Amino acid sequence: MHLHTKLVTSGRTSAKKVGIVNTPVHHASTILFPTLAALREAQKDPIRNLLYGRLGTPSTFDLEDALADAEGGHAAIACPSGMAALAIALTALVKTGDHILVVDTVYDPVRAFLNHTLTRFGVEVTYYAPAIGSGISDLIRPETRLVLCEAPGSHSFEVQDIPAIAKAAHASDVIVIMDNTWATPLYFRPFEHGVDVSIQAVTKYIVGHSDCEMGAIICSEKTFPDIKQQATRLGNCVAPDDCYLALRGLRTLAARMPLHQAAGFRLAEWWGAQPEVEQVLHPGLPSFPGHDIWKRDFLGASGLFGVVFRKGTSEGAVRALVDNRRYFGIGFSWGGFESLILPTDPKKLHPETPWPYEGPSIRIHAGLENVDDLIEDLEEGMAAFRAEQAAEEAGK
Ligand SMILES: *Cc1c(COP(=O)(O)O)cnc(C)c1O
DSSP states (O other): OOHHHHHHHTTOHHHHHHTOSSOOOOOOSBOOOSSHHHHHHHTTOTTTSOOBGGGOOHHHHHHHHHHHHHHTOSEEEEESSHHHHHHHHHHHHOOTTOEEEEETTSOHHHHHHHHHTGGGGTOEEEEEOTTOGGGGGGGOOTTEEEEEEESSOTTTOOOOOHHHHHHHHHHTTOEEEEEOTTTHHHHOOGGGGTOSEEEEOTTTTTTOSSOOOOEEEEEOTTTHHHHHHHHHHTTOOOOHHHHHHHHHHHHTHHHHHHHHHHHHHHHHHHHHTOTTEEEEEOTTSTTSTTHHHHHHHOSOOOSEEEEEEOTTOOHHHHHHHHTTOSSOBOOSOOOSSSOEEEEEOHHHHOTTSOOOOOSOEEEEEOOSSOHHHHHHHHHHHHHHHHHHHHHHHHHO
């Protein structure tokens, strides 16, 4: 079955029972059994049988089936946010005395979780540069338990050589976890490139409408039992209404992503033609340092990319560009139908990796608006940028 068909047909078990299209929202804590024998029978498979609301309802099970099928993994665990998915997966896989390797461009709140929570339990963390590739083997010690990857980095967009990292990690029996949020299951197939556990911030493109927080841990067959058990012990539980929104978003992912991709490329090329721009951080552009790996391993690009301005560009000029846009909202997160613009500070976000640029940078999310309208909006923004630069020059 092709991926697009899976996105439409997977995880519809509970809807089919009623004869409707979408999975119903099952609100439940107590589940009632007709007899004690039936309750005991259900307890034999607490992962798949309906037992208690926190352990999952048909809304959860359908979403998890669909996410596992989409990503190409064995099974998925829905979590209340992408951050929770990362924290639960990491907690599940390590014990006191373990050492873990984490890409320096990791989603920033994960760094805080590692440095302030996991290290308190005696887990040692080493941050490695995203370009490390097979060189990761030099950092692997007898007590190294896992490598956490994220490609591309969500502010600086470095692409990682996942197959090379996975090969080196597996040679030492080290597990590979990857945050695959940027590419979505459409544009990167983690399990085909050696990843053991894939993380999706479902909040982003899968939900797709900026109205729900959700995360998922998608596991290989070998990693699923331990992670699932730990997730349950930690009280992991998602709301059925949110499962509904995430499943509904997943159904149209394949229709939305090519539009985000096309708009992202158009805008990236437009930015590349602006004289004030030093570098466009878009893995799909041949001028981007990680482009060859992206081309080899990825099946497409989402709508999120960065722009670095030339050295000497003032904060005021960037502010003039960002403020008062008609279509580009100012805000965190991405993956919704709307375009976004946000100043970023990659140098601060990955302290262990050299950052070759001195100018300020922004991050763009290309939404589903007409791209000519978006370019017109940015042209007005750059006019404001230039006017501010000129005024600052004149005032010196
Ligand atoms: C947003 C994001 C997360 C966290 O997702 P939330 O649902 O907001 O907790 C994790 N990884 C990446 C790459 C993200 O962009």
